[in-house]
Amino acid sequence: MTAHPLNFDRRVAAGLGDEGLQKSLSALKGSFVAARGRAVLALPEFEALRDDGKAIKDHTLANLDAYLETYEAAVIARGGHVHWARDAAEARDIVRAICKQAGARTVTKGKSMVSEEIELNAALEADGLEVVETDAGEYILQLGREMPSHIVMPTVHKTTEQIADLFQKHHAAHGFPDRTLDAAELIGQVRSVLRGKYFKADVGITGANFLVAETGSNIIVTNEGNGDLTSTLARVHIVTTGIEKVVPTLEDLSVMLRLLARSALGSEITSYTTLSTGPRRPGDLDGPEAYHVVLIDNGRANMLSGHFREMLRCIRCGACMNHCPVYMSVGGHAYGSVYPGPMGAVLTPMISGHEAAGELPHACTLNGRCQSVCPVKIPLPDLLRRLRHEQWEQKLVSGTVRFGISAWAWLALRPRLYRATTSLAMRVLGRLGRSKGAFRWLPLASGWTDGRDLPAPEGLTFSELWARRQQR
Amino acid sequence: MTVQTVNAIAAGAPKAPANPRVALFVTCLVDLIRPNIGFAAVKLLEDAGCRVEAPRAQVCCGQPAYNSGDFASARRIAQQVITTFAGFDYVVGPSGSCMATIRKDYPALFEDDAAWRDKANELAGRSFELISFLTDVLHVTPATSAMNATATYHDSCSGLRSLGIKQQPRDLLSNVTGLKLVEMQDSDVCCGFGGTFCVKYPEISVKMVSDKTANVDATGASVLLGGDLGCLLNMAGRLKRLGKTTRVYHAAEVLAGMANGPAIGEAEDRP
Numbered sequence: 001m002t003a004h005p006l007n008f009d010r011r012v013a014a015g016l017g018d019e020g021l022q023k024s025l026s027a028l029k030g031s032f033v034a035a036r037g038r039a040v041l042a043l044p045e046f047e048a049l050r051d052d053g054k055a056i057k058d059h060t061l062a063n064l065d066a067y068l069e070t071y072e073a074a075v076i077a078r079g080g081h082v083h084w085a086r087d088a089a090e091a092r093d094i095v096r097a098i099c100k101q102a103g104a105r106t107v108t109k110g111k112s113m114v115s116e117e118i119e120l121n122a123a124l125e126a127d128g129l130e131v132v133e134t135d136a137g138e139y140i141l142q143l144g145r146e147m148p149s150h151i152v153m154p155t156v157h158k159t160t161e162q163i164a165d166l167f168q169k170h171h172a173a174h175g176f177p178d179r180t181l182d183a184a185e186l187i188g189q190v191r192s193v194l195r196g197k198y199f200k201a202d203v204g205i206t207g208a209n210f211l212v213a214e215t216g217s218n219i220i221v222t223n224e225g226n227g228d229l230t231s232t233l234a235r236v237h238i239v240t241t242g243i244e245k246v247v248p249t250l251e252d253l254s255v256m257l258r259l260l261a262r263s264a265l266g267s268e269i270t271s272y273t274t275l276s277t278g279p280r281r282p283g284d285l286d287g288p289e290a291y292h293v294v295l296i297d298n299g300r301a302n303m304l305s306g307h308f309r310e311m312l313r314c315i316r317c318g319a320c321m322n323h324c325p326v327y328m329s330v331g332g333h334a335y336g337s338v339y340p341g342p343m344g345a346v347l348t349p350m351i352s353g354h355e356a357a358g359e360l361p362h363a364c365t366l367n368g369r370c371q372s373v374c375p376v377k378i379p380l381p382d383l384l385r386r387l388r389h390e391q392w393e394q395k396l397v398s399g400t401v402r403f404g405i406s407a408w409a410w411l412a413l414r415p416r417l418y419r420a421t422t423s424l425a426m427r428v429l430g431r432l433g434r435s436k437g438a439f440r441w442l443p444l445a446s447g448w449t450d451g452r453d454l455p456a457p458e459g460l461t462f463s464e465l466w467a468r469r470q471q472r
Numbered sequence: 473m474t475v476q477t478v479n480a481i482a483a484g485a486p487k488a489p490a491n492p493r494v495a496l497f498v499t500c501l502v503d504l505i506r507p508n509i510g511f512a513a514v515k516l517l518e519d520a521g522c523r524v525e526a527p528r529a530q531v532c533c534g535q536p537a538y539n540s541g542d543f544a545s546a547r548r549i550a551q552q553v554i555t556t557f558a559g560f561d562y563v564v565g566p567s568g569s570c571m572a573t574i575r576k577d578y579p580a581l582f583e584d585d586a587a588w589r590d591k592a593n594e595l596a597g598r599s600f601e602l603i604s605f606l607t608d609v610l611h612v613t614p615a616t617s618a619m620n621a622t623a624t625y626h627d628s629c630s631g632l633r634s635l636g637i638k639q640q641p642r643d644l645l646s647n648v649t650g651l652k653l654v655e656m657q658d659s660d661v662c663c664g665f666g667g668t669f670c671v672k673y674p675e676i677s678v679k680m681v682s683d684k685t686a687n688v689d690a691t692g693a694s695v696l697l698g699g700d701l702g703c704l705l706n707m708a709g710r711l712k713r714l715g716k717t718t719r720v721y722h723a724a725e726v727l728a729g730m731a732n733g734p735a736i737g738e739a740e741d742r743p
Binding site for chain 1: 498502503504505506507508510511526528529530531532534536537538539540541542543545546548549552580629630633634660661662664665666667668669670671672673674675676677678679680681683705706708709710712713734736737738739740
């Protein structure tokens with residue numbers, strides 16, 4: 001993933017100042033958070049299901065090499081091909097080579113966050129291929145040349161008006177010259193434009209929500225059905241996915257699917273749940289002639305050992321960001337990564353390095369709401385704190401913060417000096433602030449006082465008052 | 473005795489000693505900014521029959537260092553706390569955040585150091601947040617205090633999610649004469665304080681606290697209560713900046729009948 005051109009503060013300011021985004025985020029809060037809450041209430045065993053999901057992923061990750069080999073053997077046995085990519089560049093080259101070998105000119109794509117991660121579209125377009133995103137959200141982003149701002153609802157930052165403008169500009173050539181704000185008409189336009197592309201496509205690329213080791217299947221869940229058309233109508237189906245997506249059995253899959261739709265959308269299941277297992281067999285009515293899976297590491301294997309393995313349980317439901325008050329304040333683009341929100345704040349530094357994503361682990365209050373809704377119980381706050389620790393150890397934390405924390409800790413380890421210093425400071429602040437009760441401004445405290453008053457201290461510290469009480 | 477002992481001791485749960493020796497973990501913010509909360513805690517504990525001491529060498533739990541990634545400093549401060557608070561029956565503090573650090577984070581800090589890990593676990597096992605200590609360990613309901621107001625309660629994140637404090641303050645506050653509790657929308661969503669977060673990312677923090685104070689406002693409550701001074705300072709500061717007259721108190725001040733002075737951020741009454 002390439003680093004974002006704007007720095008974090010500028011991206012945050014842009015998010016906070018974007019009225020359309022703020023409106024969309026409020027709507028998201030009202031709809032998906034409430035829907036998830038209802039879905040969880042309606043399923044008394046949801047907590048037990050979370051434990052099951054966590055256990056399935058933990059077991060798989062502890063034996064990942066074995067399950068990946070089982071999966072690979074199962075794919076090959078059914079006539080498919082498995083490719084292993086160490087990083088994004090290798091993954092892109094593998095997909096490019098398959099497209100070239102197939103003599104492809106048009107490529108359709110189902111929604112795949114991994115393909116965003118490895119920046120696949122740009123590479124294919126550079127080879128002269130026509131690349132068409134078929135998920136309505138991704139299609140809109142492709143027209144607008146934008147990054148997704150949410151892993152499940154990639155266009156959550158866009159208003160209907162903005163989409164209407166975009167379609168008017170691009171769809172006139174397809175016989176839709178008039179601007180419309182009607183959602184059904186907008187979707188109708190997408191369908192009409194894409195219909196021809198599905199049949200024209202030489203290669204269809206999808207991601208995978210899960211891989212099943214025992215059968216060699218990849219699973220995609222969609223509500224639009226675009227993934228099925230992408231994977232079955234093209235001559236060649238390529239799956240781009242991360243190595244952590246594998247689960248052992250179909251039974252394990254059913255647990256994960258029950259968790260995923262409820263956590264992501266608040267629904268019991270998505271409209272389409274599609275298992276693809278190998279290419280078209282003799283006698284099959286449809287399906288691709290060739291079936292390729294590109295298993296991508298890109299930093300994941302490094303997470304297997306050590307403190308960050310738990311992050312590999314992530315099933316990309318987006319519940320963490322839907323429930324994150326920081327994400328809901330600034331929107332996904334502020335994170336400058338295809339993976340925003342709490343899961344993105346952990347994953348992005350793991351994939352792109354601390355230098356590229358240094359601020360992300362810090363821009364969090366560690367309030368823990370993400371962890372409380374995570375379907376596989378990833379301790380996101382602990383992992384974010386652990387990333388801060390790595391940055392502290394590698395001296396990547398800003399000098400001001402480093403000095404401030406170190407100086408304060410030095411004082412805190414000298415209780416007598418601490419008491420003398422703080423009681424003097426509180427006396428002064430108390431005297432200055434008592435008449436009004438709070439400060440509107442204080443030197444060096446603009447971080448606090450730009451947006452809120454600073455309540456004044458009483459003047460005497462508890463420790464002084466307690467000592468007086470003991471003397472009486 | 474000024475407390476009604478509730479016969480709610482769960483079967484099999486260890487019974488608290490009759491007059492336990494309790495160390496008050498004042499917390500650095502209460503010590504420096506609002507000692508009244510500390511004395512309210514002392515009153516509630518003494519009324520419940522505790523012998524309360526406030527060890528003089530106490531400073532802070534070390535959470536700012538821990539959450540900034542400076543685990544080495546956090547460990548040294550944790551060792552200081554473990555030593556200072558050795559030997560008491562219980563350690564009790566008026567903050568879910570600081571007490572969660574002691575209960576949950578100290579053992580994790582020493583995961584590679586068996587000797588200190590044992591000490592950290594031992595301290596964690598007898599350390600409690602004030603309100604949940606009264607309800608869940610001592611099983612007492614404080615003597616009735618009074619406050620004529622409609623109030624809403626903000627759930628601070630660490631207390632809520634690390635220590636499971638949700639119903640306990642509401643139960644105790646429901647006994648306060650004249651106090652009507654109303655729930656705000658998203659009472660369990662972070663107020664944007666987050667320790668150093670609030671000054672490192674002031675724009676995000678102010679947006680979050682603005683969402684929070686809008687929810688407070690929408691209830692029509694004239695009083696906002698909570699169990700963590702950090703969050704209360706943040707919300708009181710924003711309310712005041714917006715020109716609101718909402719009075720903000722720590723729940724312990726109300727329960728102890730010590731909420732008659734100026735609220736957090738409020739000017740002293742002048743005769």
